[in-house]
Amino acid sequence: MNQAEEYRREFPPCGYGLLGLCCSDCLLGPCRISPFEKEKARGLCGADAELLVAWNLLRLTWREGASTLKSLQEAVGQFRERAKKPEVLVEAAAGIEGQKIARKYGLPGKGSRRKLVRFLGEESAKLLDPLPDKSSSLFPFLFSEKIFPALYATTLPSGSLASQLIRLPGPRQKEEDPAEVLRRCLQTSLLTLVAEELEQDLSSLLGPSPIQADEEEQPRNILKGLPDSPAPVLIVLARTPGLFPGAIQERILKGLTETPPGTLVIPIRRMAEIGPIGEVLYKKWALPITDLALVVLVESLSLTDTLGSLTLGLNTASHPPLPIQGREKTGRFFSQGPDRVLGKRYLPVESETALSMIFQFLDEKKP
Amino acid sequence: MTRKIFFRPERCLLCLSCVLACQTNSLGARETRLIPPGERPPQRISLTFFRGTPWVWKCQQCTAPPCAEACVSGSLRRKNDGTGVEYHPETCVGCGSCLLACPLAIPAQDEAGKLSKCNLCPEEEVPPCVRACQSRALVYQDFSCFAREKKKGFLQSLGTHEPS
Numbered sequence: 001m002n003q004a005e006e007y008r009r010e011f012p013p014c015g016y017g018l019l020g021l022c023c024s025d026c027l028l029g030p031c032r033i034s035p036f037e038k039e040k041a042r043g044l045c046g047a048d049a050e051l052l053v054a055w056n057l058l059r060l061t062w063r064e065g066a067s068t069l070k071s072l073q074e075a076v077g078q079f080r081e082r083a084k085k086p087e088v089l090v091e092a093a094a095g096i097e098g099q100k101i102a103r104k105y106g107l108p109g110k111g112s113r114r115k116l117v118r119f120l121g122e123e124s125a126k127l128l129d130p131l132p133d134k135s136s137s138l139f140p141f142l143f144s145e146k147i148f149p150a151l152y153a154t155t156l157p158s159g160s161l162a163s164q165l166i167r168l169p170g171p172r173q174k175e176e177d178p179a180e181v182l183r184r185c186l187q188t189s190l191l192t193l194v195a196e197e198l199e200q201d202l203s204s205l206l207g208p209s210p211i212q213a214d215e216e217e218q219p220r221n222i223l224k225g226l227p228d229s230p231a232p233v234l235i236v237l238a239r240t241p242g243l244f245p246g247a248i249q250e251r252i253l254k255g256l257t258e259t260p261p262g263t264l265v266i267p268i269r270r271m272a273e274i275g276p277i278g279e280v281l282y283k284k285w286a287l288p289i290t291d292l293a294l295v296v297l298v299e300s301l302s303l304t305d306t307l308g309s310l311t312l313g314l315n316t317a318s319h320p321p322l323p324i325q326g327r328e329k330t331g332r333f334f335s336q337g338p339d340r341v342l343g344k345r346y347l348p349v350e351s352e353t354a355l356s357m358i359f360q361f362l363d364e365k366k367p
Numbered sequence: 368m369t370r371k372i373f374f375r376p377e378r379c380l381l382c383l384s385c386v387l388a389c390q391t392n393s394l395g396a397r398e399t400r401l402i403p404p405g406e407r408p409p410q411r412i413s414l415t416f417f418r419g420t421p422w423v424w425k426c427q428q429c430t431a432p433p434c435a436e437a438c439v440s441g442s443l444r445r446k447n448d449g450t451g452v453e454y455h456p457e458t459c460v461g462c463g464s465c466l467l468a469c470p471l472a473i474p475a476q477d478e479a480g481k482l483s484k485c486n487l488c489p490e491e492e493v494p495p496c497v498r499a500c501q502s503r504a505l506v507y508q509d510f511s512c513f514a515r516e517k518k519k520g521f522l523q524s525l526g527t528h529e530p531s
Binding site for chain 2: 010011012015016018019032034035036321325348
């Protein structure tokens with residue numbers, strides 16, 4: 001038993017909360033619904049268990065999105081302050097970090113420094129605008145259609161992060177469709193990830209890069225060891241390795257947990273790294289990343305990464321699991337994917353023993 | 368040391384975590400996310416109000432259990448060490464005599480006629496209901512320790528101290 005499991009055994013979390021079956025959104029409550037009650041159980045406002053679970057997810061998504069919006073707003077504030085002396089920003093854009101960011105957004109070449117500064121300023125304004133005229137242009141650069149066709153076929157978010165957060169809560173009526181709530185959560189999560197990436201880029205221009213040098217080398221290193229035919233891929237995301245007690249990703253990466261032979265294990269720190277990795281895999285195997293036998297294992301205390309990964313059309317496992325197992329419909333919504341045709345799966349990981357489910361899934365999906 | 372579950376109503380927040388923990392454990396799951404779908408748990412503990420005071424309704428593990436006396440098949444027996452009443456479902460005939468005999472109407476009978484009641488979860492170091500109670504309204508203690516603490520708390524509330 002690892003440290004986290006020992007702690008949870010001593011101080012068990014609320015069983016209702018683990019399932020998403022409690023709600024404290026209004027002063028009528030707090031309400032809870034037992035997982036053993038019949039289908040007709042309702043909260044005091046009339047919401048059923050499906051809606052309770054969906055609203056819980058919505059509240060978590062909203063809070064994380066708002067936090068990211070605030071960080072982006074602060075970064076933009078500093079950016080505009082520096083922009084009062086444009087030559088300072090252009091000088092920063094000429095540096096190594098600036099050049100990398102310019103390449104990422106397809107702006108290398110003559111005049112790229114000024115273009116980059118203007119581009120970042122415009123895109124920030126779009127994401128922060130509560131009444132946007134135009135949607136963000138960042139998606140094709142971060143998650144291209146060639147690599148993530150599912151995203152462009154069904155779930156590409158529109159508008160800005162600010163407008164999504166305003167729309168997210170919805171009417172909060174007991175007749176609301178839980179699936180519609182969950183769809184809004186998925187779109188908002190992906191926009192949150194995009195806003196996070198933009199905030200990182202702005203911060204890189206304004207100060208020391210938060211991105212480690214070895215992370216930049218990741219895609220090139222992967223290319224060196226790729227087999228000729230598509231192999232099962234396990235992408236392991238952990239934002240802060242070592243922070244999570246008993247981290248499963250640490251055990252996988254140190255080889256303490258056996259992965260099936262031939263499985264390609266790729267560690268990442270941010271969801272946006274999946275884009276370049278997808279490009280590398282596409283060059284080698286001529287397949288979009290969403291068509292591979294691939295699972296993203298997200299080990300994170302936030303749910304934005306998990307929901308963002310699902311929105312991209314990737315099979316996603318999360319540890320700890322999302323609080324969605326309270327009702328079958330919500331669990332099915334994620335296990336069958338936002339679009340049933342795609343057949344993408346959400347795989348909850350309670351402990352290391354549940355990894356076998358992931359490996360079995362990868363084995364089933366092997367070409 | 369003979370330990371039992373004691374309830375302190377002044378600490379109860381009516382969160383029902385004890386009930387859910389018992390139900391989860393009775394289905395063999397470590398936590399609620401692992402509950403087998405479609406399973407109905409036996410009723411071993413419930414929470415109710417008695418004259419405005421919350422009360423946990425569960426087997427009190429009587430030292431002179433009327434249910435064991437009334438049991439015709441011997442499936443309910445007082446434990447030798449006096450810590451409670453143990454139930455052996457394999458010999459239970461489902462007559463319901465224990466339900467009639469128990470002054471608190473604690474035992475519950477499922478569709479198969481089998482009994483369900485608190486057995487103090489001997490396989491666990493601390494019963495799951497006690498572990499789940501965040502306000503420590505449920506405690507798992509030796510009777511003499513519990514009685515001593517109650518007395519001490521009562522004397523403190525009166526503004527006096529226990530004589531040394």
